Amino acid sequence: MAKNKKTEAELPKSGPLFDYAPAPESPAAAGEIATSYGHFIGGEFVDSSGSEALKTVNPATEQVLAEFAQGTEEDVERAVKAARKAFGDWSALPGSERAKYLYRIARIIQERSRELAVLESIDNGKPIKETRDFDLPMVAAWFFYYAGWADKLDYAGFGPNPRPVGVAAQVIPWNFPLMMLAWKIAPALATGNTVVLKPAETTPLTALRFAEICRQAGLPKGVVNIITGDGRTGAALTAHPDVNKVAFTGSTNVGRSIARQLAGSRKKLSLELGGKAANIVFDDAPIDQAVEGIVNGIFFNQGHVCCAGSRLLVQESIQDELLEALKRRMATLRLGDPLDKNTDIGAINSAAQLARITELTAAGEAEGAERWAPACELPSAGYWFKPTIFTGVSQAHRIAQEEIFGPVLSVLTFRTPDEAVAKANNTPFGLSAGIWTEKGSRILWMADKLKAGVVWANTFNKFDPTSPFGGYKESGYGREGGRHGLEPYLNVEARDV
Incomplete structure (x- = not known):
């Protein structure tokens, strides 16, 4: 057994831990x-x-x-x-x-x-x-x-x-x-x-x-x-x-x-x-749990979600650590055949919606934001868009204000809870928000200040027929x-x- 064990240097440096064969539904x-x-x-x-x-x-x-x-x-x-x-x-x-x-x-x-x-x-x-x-x-x-x-x-x-x-x-x-x-x-x-x-x-x-x-x-x-x-x-x-x-x-x-x-x-x-929800991550949040919530918040259903967490507000002190973990997680997402049970990200719904996503991401780059997406081979037919994040985003950028309705995340930073509230509310929309922190008192304080119809705490995109859903403002x-x-x-x- 020992001689078959690979050294750390021989192990793959990136990519998914397991490789699955296609498992398409008929x-x-x-x-x-x-x-x-x-x-x-x-x-x-x-x-x-x-x-x-x-x-x-x-x-x-x-x-x-x-x-x-x-x-x-x-x-x-x-x-x-x-x-x-x-x-x-x-x-x-x-x-x-x-x-x-x-x-x-x-x-x-x-x-x-x-x-x-x-x-x-x-x-x-x-x-x-x-x-x-x-x-x-x-x-x-x-x-x-x-x-x-x-x-x-x-x-x-x-x-x-x-x-x-x-x-x-x-x-x-x-x-x-x-x-x-x-x-x-x-x-x-x-x-x-x-x-x-x-x-x-x-x-x-x-x-x-x-x-x-x-x-x-x-x-x-x-x-x-x-x-x-x-x-x-x-x-x-x-x-x-x-x-x-x-x-x-x-x-x-x-x-x-x-x-x-x-x-x-x-x-x-x-x-x-529409919506332009803020997913707010404080420095005491469990990073791995928050990353899963961020991924679910923006890449679920290709980002075709009105309450998607399309703006990530991360406390400045943990920005580098969080983004590194987020990029590692995004590299494991599988894009492809929607009928494959292993697929995480399917097709964009229409050519018109793909054009809208493409236009707004191009505007993000033109306005100076830095774009990143994992290496990903897109199918030759159909409507597809890689899961994408933008850093260096300001509140004035179109990608921070307009609903993209696609798998695109804009990253902004904050230093204090008051600044997080001000940035989260700086949008014409008011449908949803997410808060990631270990402090229950902070969750309640933030939820009271956020202008959003639904506020999730240490989770995102959770629905139940017994719970009302709706928004404010636009x-x-x-x-x-x-x-x-x-x-x-x-x-x-x-x-x-």
Whole structure:
């Protein structure tokens, strides 16, 4: 044994400790993907009234997966009418009866989780281990949780006899297609509303597969309607006069447009928009634990996360030590096939998003920040971007102020807690923040001073259906999750709809 032992000088100096063979999930597990899709209206798949079709592609290969309908104003009208027609009977059901449907949907999602996880990875580009181990468990958990609220609304703290608002128009983004669907639909149905949902134009497939689950669960026709299309369809939906509630997750610019559009109307509105979260590391933080939190905070889902920790604020005295450890960890990240179970970083969702990331990183270099990325071979097809960090970043740099929505981390330093708070709050956004320190009193002090809807302590990107999520300032308003997530779908004044 002794003579086979390598000396320290003979051991590899860099790279992953273990080398894994590819372990791809079978694309066939996603089930049959139709060549073209219409809308799901009134419990049936129907053709669009228009002839325009869009295509969704696999971002890892640029292969066209399917065509889907570009929703027209007439399609929106049909979907809203179907939801309005279903509202009377659905809202009149006892909460315990609505709960049965939600529980059934949750169980079907669990039963079909492998199929849905693979389909999500193919259409979105995120690694299968994320869709399998995070997205799908969260989706099922959201339906289970709100099923439990359906017969307890009188005790939710929103007054006696809270009533549903009516028809909810919901527009969701492409970064967590199925999870954002669950965040919107589960509380809406639990509170007795009906839904018209529009998925993002780059990731419609799991929403359309969810329509099949609604039929499998025996959900009454018209309670959930799904129309596809781009921003034109979304604008027509949110502007429809017979919609009572609008829920939007997406860019700040579109959120502003919707807010202007609905100003003066009686429609309820909740917006979950962009972010530029600060991940703040103090000199007493456990370095290795903090590094894992930093990596999870910015490289999870390729950085396509509204609450991503895209600004690292590190106390000046430990900057060199932390960055050295961070670079070592980044060198072990595996970029490649999203269906490979070993992959850490998948494909960027679209060519347009890749162009946005490329533009902002070029601006970072032009403004004087120093760029670093580990050695990494990018696939020849698809949309890819290396995990990247910038040092020497000032608060005036675009990469410190604008949401990149990609695997790019800007590093700034601070000396005192007051300076950390000032720099963390120096952003138009206010969605999330992270604090790394061993002092509980400092955590509480920082959390009180930070202008962020969610503050994580010695962790990052932790979600639970019982906990509310949402932002301040240009990150939007309203909360999703927890008891708070019921309020946007309830008319607490008990007016008739």
